[in-house]
Amino acid sequence: MIVNTLKTILNRDLNKLMLEIAAYQEETNLWKISGDIKNSAGNLCLHLIGNLNTYIGAALGNSGYIRNRELEFSLKDVPKSELLIMIEQTITIVNETLNQLKEEELQKEYAIKVFENKTTTGFFLVHLATHLAYHLGQINYHRRIID
Template sequence: MVESIKSLFTRDLNKLKTEIESYQSEEIIWKIDKNILNSAGNLTLHLVGNISHFIGAILGETGYVRNRELEFSLKDIPRQELILQIEKTIEVVNSSVEKLSEEDLKKEYPLEPLGYTMTTEYFLIHLIGHLEYHLGQINYHRRLLDI
């Protein structure tokens, strides 16, 4: 299960990197329009912050300190910086998750971010779903606005 989790996060974070690289116009990464309330840039910062906190800081003890408000308020971070943050997040996921045993996955996750107790395995699967949800939003954002 540990290898599967690492593989899925790596796969989808690399897809996120490809999405950000695929924007023809770097400015569009930060565009919002009509009912699109979050830019691809802010969703990227949110994903990096979320994963760096819940996997890196909590499970990997990286010392990362999350500022969730900045994930949605920062603007115009250069594309290359977003890509570097994604690449660093891949490293954090892999180094944090590879420390876990199959027994660790069955243990209770140290926090209750969803409002109830759950195993670490359950929460990691939830985080993969969260990543994929926002990855799909970013894909649509790019295809709708980067024209």
């Protein structure tokens, strides 16, 4: 049941991410920062894609994804159309991985130590869902302020 709930939430928010990125009227605004806004929507989008592909796709689904976290924040001017394709691919890998995940695996220790203390897979998946929602909110405000 929890796996299906996580899948529903992650899909909802990844689809909302697609809508937010697509809603930018000026594509160059995806990459702008201003004042206290230190991360562009484009970079936050790349960060979410890298995060989910690493911690769900590679760690749980053995997708072979190799993360370059530095590029998530330094790469600029990726076309909106490419970002949208990358989000669609992320949705696919998240769904394929979660479709194979058994409920009992949620109680097992997560394969990667990300925080100071070890966590269960279930705890870490909830963290990933809230992390996505947090940055999705930032992207929404970025779009409304900058675009």
